[in-house]
Amino acid sequence: QVRLQESGPGLVRPSETLSLTCSVSGDSIKDYFWSWFRQPPGKGLEWIGHIYATASTSYNPSLKSRVTMSVDTSENQFSLNLTSVTAADAAMYFCGRGQPTSVWGQGILVTVSS
């Protein structure tokens, strides 16, 4: 059974970098697209971007200047970095497998506050 688990700090200070990792178990990260999404409290879903095992990436143009994704095949995990965060970046962040996304992590709530 495939499982995805997000990890990282739940609190990030304004202007700093949000860094999250998604650990994959039960499947090889060498297949599929691996995606990040976010959802502000009470609002809808936003696709942040995805990465393939070859490290090929695609990002949402609205976030592209601040987003970097990477993959670590030896650890079977992939990561998200979002720079210069503001209050608008506070959200539940989800990682997922595939396009469309058939397997999701449980999500991690990120608050932006000083």
Added chain:
Amino acid sequence: EIVLTQSPGTLSLSPGERVTLSCRASQSVSRNYLAWYQQKPGQAPRLLIYGASSRATGIPDRFSGSGSGTDFTLTISRLEPEDFAVYYCQQYGRSPPNTFGQGTKLEIK
């Protein structure tokens, strides 16, 4: 960027009823790469339909998707209590970006 507009925003229905949710795209969705997700409070989304009309693994056959081009629908033939949730459509054919509709909330009447 393809904008997806879902309607209605909220629906109040009773268990046993049939419901059709709409998702309209601002331009044609490439290869009908349109998915539907269900999300319950405090949970991650769950993939229901992909490719506009194919049910994902383990999804009951009361859920069906149809449509092509710019107009898509999700039908639940007979509502069960566990179906009351928020439903999102997503296009993944013209990326970046993949885009989501704003969601339709299905609530118990």
